[in-house]
Amino acid sequence: MKPTNSQLPSPLLSMLIEEFIDSLRWSNRSISTVNSYRHDLISFLNHQECKNEFTLLQFTPDALEDYFSKKSECVKPATLARYQSSFRSFCRWLIRKDYLQKNPFDTIEGVKVETTLPKANKxxxxxxxxxxxxxxxxxxxxxxxxxxxxxxxxxxxxxxxxxxxxxxxxxxxxxxxxxxxxxxxxxxxxxxxxxxxxxxxxxxxxxxxxxxxxxxxxxxxxxxxxxxxxxxxxxxxxxxxxxxxxxxxxxxxxxxxxxxxxxxxxxxxxxxxxxxxxxxxxxxxxxxxxxxxxxxxxxxxxxxx
Structure with a gap:
């Protein structure tokens, strides 16, 4: 008898992150963009106590909220907005790949970044x-x-x-x-x-x-x-x-x-x-x-x- 999705063990988030990163490489994203995504997503795992065993089942809105709350204390709003953008893309990918049915990022409040004009020299x-x-x-x-x-x-x-x-x-x-x-x-x-x-x-x-x-x-x-x-x-x-x-x-x-x-x-x-x-x-x-x-x-x- 084939096990149902609910009976299958929850995949490790680290493996899903690498699969997502591979998909970015195949879509011809620049090396710097791919590295940026990987850095942002891995930082979430490093924030967890059991990062090597952290599963998709634990990837909840509360876990994201806790992560972004602590990040906001040590990074600028523009940097936090970049982190959120990386996770937003990752969560959408998880939905498209049927790893998740509900997007855990939907309840996360987006950070407001003041728009500034590009600087130019005289x-x-x-x-x-x-x-x-x-x-x-x-x-x-x-x-x-x-x-x-x-x-x-x-x-x-x-x-x-x-x-x-x-x-x-x-x-x-x-x-x-x-x-x-x-x-x-x-x-x-x-x-x-x-x-x-x-x-x-x-x-x-x-x-x-x-x-x-x-x-x-x-x-x-x-x-x-x-x-x-x-x-x-x-x-x-x-x-x-x-x-x-x-x-x-x-x-x-x-x-x-x-x-x-x-x-x-x-x-x-x-x-x-x-x-x-x-x-x-x-x-x-x-x-x-x-x-x-x-x-x-x-x-x-x-x-x-």
């Missing part, structure tokens, strides 16, 4: 920043100039820039093929100033490291550059230039803000930044790639450093 601040970078004449200075010009003048995310290969660059069309958010491939234009900087940097590279599949940005040890290294380098330059509140991502925000203040169309900026708005306005846009690149070329001088 152009005079960025002028000082890039002047400092240009003053460094060795290969590291040339690498950093090429990298930070791409972040600011093309609005690349740091993760996108760090995943670039030499073969990703088309100097003739002045475009880069990137793997963007959600593992979506995109073609992004770059400026003539960035092109000169990239060429100057590549001239410092050994021939053996110039293969098409070689990472574009290398560390001092000739390994792929990491985000932490990029963040640290930018902060060092910013300190010398007396520029505060800057990160690799604020360079991207500055790209969007400065294009907007220079009079560019919001739709053009949305495509150039590869944003997906809450209203999903991008699907209504009919600008072609050629028109998008043309829009960038006409505003390229506005980004000159």
């Amino acid at each position: 152009q005079e601040e960025l002028k000082r920043l890039f002047d400092v970078i240009k003053d460094r004449k060795d290969w590291i200075g040339k690498r950093d100039l090429a990298l930070f010009l791409l972040l600011y003048q093309s609005g690349l995310r740091a993760s996108e820039a760090l995943s670039l290969k030499i073969g990703s660059i088309d100097f003739q069309l002045r475009t880069i093929k990137i793997m963007g958010k959600g593992q979506v491939e995109a073609i992004v234009p770059f400026s003539s100033q960035a092109a000169r900087a990239i060429r100057a940097y590549l001239r410092t590279r050994e021939e053996s490291s110039k293969r098409q599949e070689s990472p574009l940005f290398l560390s001092y040890r000739k390994r792929p550059l990491s985000y932490r290294q990029v963040y640290t380098r930018l902060k060092e330059y910013a300190q010398q230039a007396e520029v505060s509140d800057i990160t690799p991502h604020t360079l991207r925000h500055s790209f969007c803000t400065h294009l907007l203040t220079s009079g560019r169309n919001l739709r053009e900026i949305q495509l150039l930044a590869r944003h997906k708005s809450i209203q999903s306005t991008q699907r209504y846009l009919d600008l072609s790639l050629e028109q998008t690149i043309s829009a960038y070329r006409s505003s390229e001088e506005d980004l000159e450093i």
